[in-house]
Amino acid sequence: MIINEMTEQECHEVLGRSRFGRLGCSLGDEPYVVPLYVACDSGFVYSLATRGQKIEWMRRNPKVCIQIDEIKSATQWVSVIGRGCYEELAEPQYADERIHAKKLLGKRPQWWLGALGERQLKSGDELIEPLFFRIRITSVTGLRATSATDQSAP
Amino acid sequence: MIINEMTEQECHEVLGRSRFGRLGCSLGDEPYVVPLYVACDSGFVYSLATRGQKIEWMRRNPKVCIQIDEIKSATQWVSVIGRGCYEELAEPQYADERIHAKKLLGKRPQWWLGALGERQLKSGDELIEPLFFRIRITSVTGLRATSATDQSAP
Numbered sequence: 001m002i003i004n005e006m007t008e009q010e011c012h013e014v015l016g017r018s019r020f021g022r023l024g025c026s027l028g029d030e031p032y033v034v035p036l037y038v039a040c041d042s043g044f045v046y047s048l049a050t051r052g053q054k055i056e057w058m059r060r061n062p063k064v065c066i067q068i069d070e071i072k073s074a075t076q077w078v079s080v081i082g083r084g085c086y087e088e089l090a091e092p093q094y095a096d097e098r099i100h101a102k103k104l105l106g107k108r109p110q111w112w113l114g115a116l117g118e119r120q121l122k123s124g125d126e127l128i129e130p131l132f133f134r135i136r137i138t139s140v141t142g143l144r145a146t147s148a149t150d151q152s153a154p
Numbered sequence: 155m156i157i158n159e160m161t162e163q164e165c166h167e168v169l170g171r172s173r174f175g176r177l178g179c180s181l182g183d184e185p186y187v188v189p190l191y192v193a194c195d196s197g198f199v200y201s202l203a204t205r206g207q208k209i210e211w212m213r214r215n216p217k218v219c220i221q222i223d224e225i226k227s228a229t230q231w232v233s234v235i236g237r238g239c240y241e242e243l244a245e246p247q248y249a250d251e252r253i254h255a256k257k258l259l260g261k262r263p264q265w266w267l268g269a270l271g272e273r274q275l276k277s278g279d280e281l282i283e284p285l286f287f288r289i290r291i292t293s294v295t296g297l298r299a300t301s302a303t304d305q306s307a308p
Contacts, residue, residue: 022221024178024185031178031185033221035233067176067187079189 001075006142014068014080014142015040023047023135024065025086027057038066039104045082045135046101055088055131062086064135073147080142082135089132101132155229160296168222168234168296169194177201177289178219179240181211192220193258199236199289200255209242209285216240218289227301234296236289243286255286 006014023036034054039046045066049055058064062085069079089098160168177190188208193200199220203209212218216239223233243252 022176022187024180024187024219026178026180026183026185029180029183029215030217030237031180031187031219033176033178033185033187033219033235035221035223061183063184065178065185065187067189069189081187083184083186 001145001147003143003145006078006080006144008140010144011080011082011140011142012043014070014078015045015066015082015137015140018068021045021066021068023054024067025054025057025061026063027061032057036066037105038068039101039107041100041104043137045084045137046104046132047134048101048105048130048132050129050131055133058086058133059088066135066137075145075147078142078144080140082137082140084135084137084139087134087136089134097134098132101134105132155299155301157297157299160232160234160298162294164298165234165236165294165296166197168224168232169199169220169236169291169294172222175199175220175222177208178221179208179211179215180217181215186211190220191259192222193255193261195254195258197291199238199291200258200286201288202255202259202284202286204283204285209287212240212287213242220289220291229299229301232296232298234294236291236294238289238291238293241288241290243288251288252286255288259286 018038018040021036021038022033024031024033026032032053036047064084064086066082066084067079068082069077071077087094089101091098172192172194175190175192176187178185178187180186186208190201190203218238218240220236220238221233222236223231225231241248243255245252
């Protein structure tokens with residue numbers, strides 16, 4: 001297996017087609033990692049959630065990390081790490097961005113169930129207001145593993 | 155889809171059979187998330203790496219988070235989050251634990267290639283000394299999603 005660093009453009013290509021990743025946030029230097037449905041566009045990672053630990057933490061410390069991977073096998077994978085800043089798409093300031101996020105995320109209605117189901121579990125609430133946010137990606141790095149067989153292929 | 159909180163025992167069962175997860179660490183309240191091969195045993199998550207950002211950061215701030223999931227579909231999944239403390243298995247203090255880690259991790263030699271390949275990429279070094287560490291899990295939480303079909307099944 002050979003591991004190569006990816007270019008920034010290659011990293012953004014992976015982000016661009018990703019639908020799922022892991023979000024890291026931290027508070028008081030305690031890290032917290034959660035799985036997250038995402039839609040990426042033009043250097044931003046969009047997602048939605050209801051209020052909970054990750055939202056509370058990101059409001060207090062907007063520094064976040066998103067990790068995306070595509071794994072074919074133990075020797076064929078890519079892993080991209082994006083660092084960035086949390087931006088809550090609250091109205092009226094982010095009205096346009098919120099519409100854009102809804103449009104991107106609305107392509108996969110199943111996602112909403114996940115974010116809202118979790119909230120329902122915690123609150124027993126019937127009326128749930130989803131919260132849209134995005135991560136402004138400020139830097140990306142990535143690694144690509146290829147097996148020796150791939151390398152020798154024409 | 156229905157989402158239920160998992161018991162501590164259920165969370166540890168997921169950790170116990172996990173082979174791969176995402177590790178979160180942080181420094182200066184900047185989070186960092188990386189994929190990681192793991193082997194869990196008796197409340198510890200064992201892994202190996204070579205020196206790099208995650209090791210440097212965990213040495214300086216041992217508070218870590220490990221996220222493990224098992225995803226069958228968008229409506230059938232479990233996600234477990236373990237919080238814990240980084241312990242580097244340096245000799246002579248952790249000689250026994252290091253042997254235990256090698257035994258657990260040695261069952262999947264492919265893993266070593268990943269950790270060592272990454273190091274080789276960065277150093278061009280031919281002789282690489284793997285670094286074993288474990289995470290002492292101090293608390294776990296987990297969510298399980300089941301589809302309505304599963305729920306109504308006998």
